[in-house]
Amino acid sequence: MANKPESSNGLTYADAGVDLETYDAFIGRLGSLVRRTHGPRVIQNPGGFAGMFRLDYNQKLFQRNYKDPVLVACNDGVGTKLKIASAMRRFDTIGIDLVAMSVNDLIVQGAEPLFFLDYIAVPKVVPGELEAMVRGIAGACAASGCALIGGETAEMPDVYAPGEFDMAGFAVGVVELKKATDPLRVQPGDVVLGLASDGVHSNGYSLVRKIVSAKKLKLDRVYPELDESQTLGEVLLTPTRLYADPIVRLQRAYRVKKVVSGMAHITGGGLAQNIERVLNGKVDVRIDTKAWDVPRVFEFLAERGKVAHDEMMRVFNMGIGYVLIVRPTFADAVQRRLEKLGETVRVLGEVRKGTGKVMIG
Amino acid sequence: MANKPESSNGLTYADAGVDLETYDAFIGRLGSLVRRTHGPRVIQNPGGFAGMFRLDYNQKLFQRNYKDPVLVACNDGVGTKLKIASAMRRFDTIGIDLVAMSVNDLIVQGAEPLFFLDYIAVPKVVPGELEAMVRGIAGACAASGCALIGGETAEMPDVYAPGEFDMAGFAVGVVELKKATDPLRVQPGDVVLGLASDGVHSNGYSLVRKIVSAKKLKLDRVYPELDESQTLGEVLLTPTRLYADPIVRLQRAYRVKKVVSGMAHITGGGLAQNIERVLNGKVDVRIDTKAWDVPRVFEFLAERGKVAHDEMMRVFNMGIGYVLIVRPTFADAVQRRLEKLGETVRVLGEVRKGTGKVMIG
Numbered sequence: 001m002a003n004k005p006e007s008s009n010g011l012t013y014a015d016a017g018v019d020l021e022t023y024d025a026f027i028g029r030l031g032s033l034v035r036r037t038h039g040p041r042v043i044q045n046p047g048g049f050a051g052m053f054r055l056d057y058n059q060k061l062f063q064r065n066y067k068d069p070v071l072v073a074c075n076d077g078v079g080t081k082l083k084i085a086s087a088m089r090r091f092d093t094i095g096i097d098l099v100a101m102s103v104n105d106l107i108v109q110g111a112e113p114l115f116f117l118d119y120i121a122v123p124k125v126v127p128g129e130l131e132a133m134v135r136g137i138a139g140a141c142a143a144s145g146c147a148l149i150g151g152e153t154a155e156m157p158d159v160y161a162p163g164e165f166d167m168a169g170f171a172v173g174v175v176e177l178k179k180a181t182d183p184l185r186v187q188p189g190d191v192v193l194g195l196a197s198d199g200v201h202s203n204g205y206s207l208v209r210k211i212v213s214a215k216k217l218k219l220d221r222v223y224p225e226l227d228e229s230q231t232l233g234e235v236l237l238t239p240t241r242l243y244a245d246p247i248v249r250l251q252r253a254y255r256v257k258k259v260v261s262g263m264a265h266i267t268g269g270g271l272a273q274n275i276e277r278v279l280n281g282k283v284d285v286r287i288d289t290k291a292w293d294v295p296r297v298f299e300f301l302a303e304r305g306k307v308a309h310d311e312m313m314r315v316f317n318m319g320i321g322y323v324l325i326v327r328p329t330f331a332d333a334v335q336r337r338l339e340k341l342g343e344t345v346r347v348l349g350e351v352r353k354g355t356g357k358v359m360i361g
Numbered sequence: 362m363a364n365k366p367e368s369s370n371g372l373t374y375a376d377a378g379v380d381l382e383t384y385d386a387f388i389g390r391l392g393s394l395v396r397r398t399h400g401p402r403v404i405q406n407p408g409g410f411a412g413m414f415r416l417d418y419n420q421k422l423f424q425r426n427y428k429d430p431v432l433v434a435c436n437d438g439v440g441t442k443l444k445i446a447s448a449m450r451r452f453d454t455i456g457i458d459l460v461a462m463s464v465n466d467l468i469v470q471g472a473e474p475l476f477f478l479d480y481i482a483v484p485k486v487v488p489g490e491l492e493a494m495v496r497g498i499a500g501a502c503a504a505s506g507c508a509l510i511g512g513e514t515a516e517m518p519d520v521y522a523p524g525e526f527d528m529a530g531f532a533v534g535v536v537e538l539k540k541a542t543d544p545l546r547v548q549p550g551d552v553v554l555g556l557a558s559d560g561v562h563s564n565g566y567s568l569v570r571k572i573v574s575a576k577k578l579k580l581d582r583v584y585p586e587l588d589e590s591q592t593l594g595e596v597l598l599t600p601t602r603l604y605a606d607p608i609v610r611l612q613r614a615y616r617v618k619k620v621v622s623g624m625a626h627i628t629g630g631g632l633a634q635n636i637e638r639v640l641n642g643k644v645d646v647r648i649d650t651k652a653w654d655v656p657r658v659f660e661f662l663a664e665r666g667k668v669a670h671d672e673m674m675r676v677f678n679m680g681i682g683y684v685l686i687v688r689p690t691f692a693d694a695v696q697r698r699l700e701k702l703g704e705t706v707r708v709l710g711e712v713r714k715g716t717g718k719v720m721i722g
Contacts, residue, residue: 045470047637049469049626050435050466050472052431052432054431054432054538055416056429058429062429063428067423068415068416069415070416071415071533073411073476073511074410074511075479075511076480077515079515079517080517080520108411109406109410109413115432115434117434121438121527121529152436152437152438158444158570159521159527166517166527168482170434170436170531
């Protein structure tokens, strides 16, 4: 089976652009990057058809920790931020975005991340590029307490033009049923806290790229009003912030008390639309736009693209990447705790009686 | 926020080719297809950031059924079979392939499928096409006892040329630790059973398409030596067979006895390479190629492409899509049981003392 096919003028799989042997060897080399994300719950399954993950280290611990476990799963890509990575020939950050997009969604439900799988599709495996992508993914998984237990790399020269590629990520977590977040919990008087983003994150890049091309901006140029030391492309590739570690720690600190009423990951649709997703029909959220500073990258994009403020708010996170709605008596303590964990936290506004709307002004 | 942006000559997200409102409305319509796959373990989470799935209907059942649950997860795409779907403008079968590729891998570990998520990337959402894809995915999920609890559709006109698209699937299942398959269990004397495939399934399409183009075959033509009533394209789009239902039923029938020593889903690498993945170093498997009939599609491809027999065996399933290695005393009973469930089963060979190799002759 490992013999080279003998056909002299017949067609082989290698003729068709797929060399199984080189490919397998390379995938094997990625193993060490991946294994670094594995804790004691990962069952090593070399050559296996699937990744295997115990819900707990051992049977006793499992039965103490889980009465009614709910698996939480989500998937996402990174949109056309990949086009910026491709244009810059920089593949070490986009894997962080991939993990962040799914894992930041997962923790919104109150879940602890367990594991992650990636799908990477390329026209042709370029080992250095693929390794950079997987390094980013594995690093972000480790930083999020998430094991990278599987993945698929598809080489499809006829689907992806040279320089094009795509990625999809899948994350699974677990939450005890009664601890899962629930929109019904959000009450008038609750305080809305915002965690700073690290820039554009992974949404709105179709508009970003439209501005770049329409206004003939250069990705490899430094625009001092944007950033004194980084090029535009570097600023735009800043990875999506990973909120899993601080949020999971916060929830562990309040194991018994119900402190957090709701959370939202701010993606496409911006602050208003994403906060609305976690409200019930009896409350509104009022947000004061003066509560935080909008990062320069958004001002730069708005000014260069002459993009209306409402549109900016609808497409981008505008500097707030993750939102917590917390009980008023705990707001100060939660803010301090998250700040100690390295987050920049702002009080954005409050919850009032209403009809499930978000008002920003 | 739901207002149309007022910018008269500034750029909007819609200008950049992404219309969030039309898109959201369409995604909402897919909901009914998706909800049909939901059993009582799915927690409805409208507007939520992630899918939610209880490990069991209720706390008591859960604690009776699971002592040490292992989550099993895998993901896959459908490779360049999508190019055939695209060329034929037929999008109702490729979703079945997507589910089959992941779920057939999952059950190899002894797992029961729980849920599935899909990623679909297109240059532009064409509602009819996307709906056909999701209909295929949802139908295959239902047939596999798998809830479709999430998905992401990415519209990326700058990554995918018109007519191109990609899909990735992600499946999660569960198996009680001591019931998970383990290569150490395969013993000399075990019998190797093969379940018939439904044709090429989803591997080897780069070679298939190379043959089609090099030999100027027509996808819309009927080749009587291949099939009297279907076009070549139709034959090539035959969906990958879903083995989850019969395999899960088989395992339930032998809840206590360890009847199955190992299983393999026959994908890229063919029978030899995939069976080798589940062997320990002390056994060989000997397979008799006369044990089953090779479907006409493989003979057609080999003959037209002048592809050597070894290469065919290395790239394609050649008519056997799934393999079970079973204890000899149960081989007849397992065969009869799977035949009653609609499978075509052949005794392919047996396990002998050896070094972890598969011999085919």
